[in-house]
Amino acid sequence: MKKLPIGVQSFEIMRSDAYYYVDKTPIIKKMVDQGRYYFLSRPRRFGKSLFLDTLSQAFTGKKEYFSGLFLEHHWNWDVCYPVINLSFGTGVIKRTDDLETIIISLMDEIAQNYGIRIDGKLLSLRFRELVIKLYNQHKQQVVILIDEYDKPILDNIENPDLAKEIREGLKNFYSVIKDCDRYLKFVFITGISKFSKVSLFSVLNNLKDITLDTRYATICGYTQDELVSVFADQLENVDINKVKRWYNGYHFMGDNVYNPFDILLFLDNREYRNYWFETGTPTFLMKLIQEKQYSALDIELIQTTEIMMSSFDVDEIDLETLLFQTGYLTIKDHKTILDSTVFRLGYPNAEVKTSFTACLLNYLTHSRKDSERNKYALYQALLTPDFEKIREVFHSFFASIPHDWYRKNQIARYEGYYASVFYCYFTALGLDVTAEDTTNHGRIDLTVKLEQRVFILEFKVVDQDTGKNSALEQIKEKAYHEKYRAEADELYLIGVEFNRKDRNIVRFEYEKLERAILPGHPR
Numbered sequence: 001m002k003k004l005p006i007g008v009q010s011f012e013i014m015r016s017d018a019y020y021y022v023d024k025t026p027i028i029k030k031m032v033d034q035g036r037y038y039f040l041s042r043p044r045r046f047g048k049s050l051f052l053d054t055l056s057q058a059f060t061g062k063k064e065y066f067s068g069l070f071l072e073h074h075w076n077w078d079v080c081y082p083v084i085n086l087s088f089g090t091g092v093i094k095r096t097d098d099l100e101t102i103i104i105s106l107m108d109e110i111a112q113n114y115g116i117r118i119d120g121k122l123l124s125l126r127f128r129e130l131v132i133k134l135y136n137q138h139k140q141q142v143v144i145l146i147d148e149y150d151k152p153i154l155d156n157i158e159n160p161d162l163a164k165e166i167r168e169g170l171k172n173f174y175s176v177i178k179d180c181d182r183y184l185k186f187v188f189i190t191g192i193s194k195f196s197k198v199s200l201f202s203v204l205n206n207l208k209d210i211t212l213d214t215r216y217a218t219i220c221g222y223t224q225d226e227l228v229s230v231f232a233d234q235l236e237n238v239d240i241n242k243v244k245r246w247y248n249g250y251h252f253m254g255d256n257v258y259n260p261f262d263i264l265l266f267l268d269n270r271e272y273r274n275y276w277f278e279t280g281t282p283t284f285l286m287k288l289i290q291e292k293q294y295s296a297l298d299i300e301l302i303q304t305t306e307i308m309m310s311s312f313d314v315d316e317i318d319l320e321t322l323l324f325q326t327g328y329l330t331i332k333d334h335k336t337i338l339d340s341t342v343f344r345l346g347y348p349n350a351e352v353k354t355s356f357t358a359c360l361l362n363y364l365t366h367s368r369k370d371s372e373r374n375k376y377a378l379y380q381a382l383l384t385p386d387f388e389k390i391r392e393v394f395h396s397f398f399a400s401i402p403h404d405w406y407r408k409n410q411i412a413r414y415e416g417y418y419a420s421v422f423y424c425y426f427t428a429l430g431l432d433v434t435a436e437d438t439t440n441h442g443r444i445d446l447t448v449k450l451e452q453r454v455f456i457l458e459f460k461v462v463d464q465d466t467g468k469n470s471a472l473e474q475i476k477e478k479a480y481h482e483k484y485r486a487e488a489d490e491l492y493l494i495g496v497e498f499n500r501k502d503r504n505i506v507r508f509e510y511e512k513l514e515r516a517i518l519p520g521h522p523r
Helices: 011-016 025-034 048-059 096-113 123-138 160-179 224-230 240-247 260-269 283-291 296-301 319-325 350-364 368-383 387-400 403-408 416-428 471-477 480-484
Strands: 037-041 083-087 142-147 184-191 303-305 330-337 340-346 432-439 442-450 453-462 490-499 504-513
Touching (some): 011 048, 025 048, 025 184, 048 083, 048 184, 083 096, 096 160, 123 142, 240 260, 240 350, 283 350, 296 350, 296 416, 303 319, 319 340, 350 368, 350 416, 368 387, 368 416, 368 442, 387 416, 387 490, 387 504, 416 442, 416 453, 416 490, 432 480, 453 471, 471 480, 471 504
Parallel strands (some): 083 142, 453 490
Antiparallel strands (some): 330 340, 432 442, 442 453
16 A cells, blocks of 8 residues: 655655655646646645645756656656745744745755855846846756745734735745746746735736636545545445545635545544644634634625735735635635626535634634533534523623623624534534525525434524514515425424623524424324
């Protein structure tokens, strides 16, 4: 059995040893045949670095590493090109001076490896000098590969002034690429975010963005077919449908793909865990959700345009755009309206959905310890089901939040807060939860499925308990339950009302509906 390439970013290492490898070299051939300047945005840990190194090995003529791959017989191995590999993935840059020092160090290392010397004083001049000297030395055009181009900016996203300074420094540096056009064979820039061309790449208006290009949708990540064919011996006795639900689902206008980091660690450990999510805490996103008073229920209902998804910048940080670019949301559907494409976003898979909502739950509340304890008490209550216990869990939770916490956190002041807490609890448990569930009679606030049980929840925030037009009555009046009568063995309606002043539940009503008598479905 071959080795799993967990964390391997070197194509040379992967092909020199017995590692599994998913052949992405047909995409390399297509890119080189159809263009010269490319840009790609993908979430972290998605295989961007490995793809860039594969490109590097191809352009430098390392044919021995491509034995048995598509490119072995579809590449001119008689011609080698000098390659400038630049990666900003190492360390955290906290000063503009540090940025310049790191770039100079990277360029000096490349120059030394090629046996040349660069003397320019300014950063942009040194870059141009490196390109021209490599061109003259090899009598061939130069290849430029830049990985994590945006990391110096993202590392300082909470310090806008510094982030802008670093952005301008990178803009000046990247401007050299356009001026060196006649010396360049191929340019590929990758990162997590896609900054607007106006802010960072205004001087590189010839970059072809393939982030949502159907032809390159599977450039990074593993498709279902690739997983099943390449890792067949690793999938014996594995519930492939559960694996798919947990880790597949990233969509970039082509076949859905797995995050390689996730699925490789699953194959190694054989445990369903949040491998990818654990590699980065979305603290900044949590703060944005608080600032924008964003309901957790609305995160799965986001609709946006391609223009909005491409407009991220330090000056204007859009939550929806950032959620997509960082990999917490993906494209679930799209449609064309007039001349614009409208995308519906949602969580890519169970891992991201449960992990993100668990993280959000901790942020919405004051105590991670209480959140964890309440989660499993809630699960046991749902299994029974014990509705008084469910009411008690949530009532005790809201009562335990200190008044000072409410005073300091704006997020607790908007009506969606209470429903968001319910949603996050259910979702963090890994249950099948649908927010704003569409029916013929309107939208259900929350639908929760557990085995053959369906719970329909409606929320209201009131100034006082009048006893009139309760949340439960609303469910019954609008016949929301009709959607699930035929499929649920047990169907429960739950109405929850919160008092705005007391910040807690003032009415919690529930009712079990008998299953409809349908052909083939006796009581």
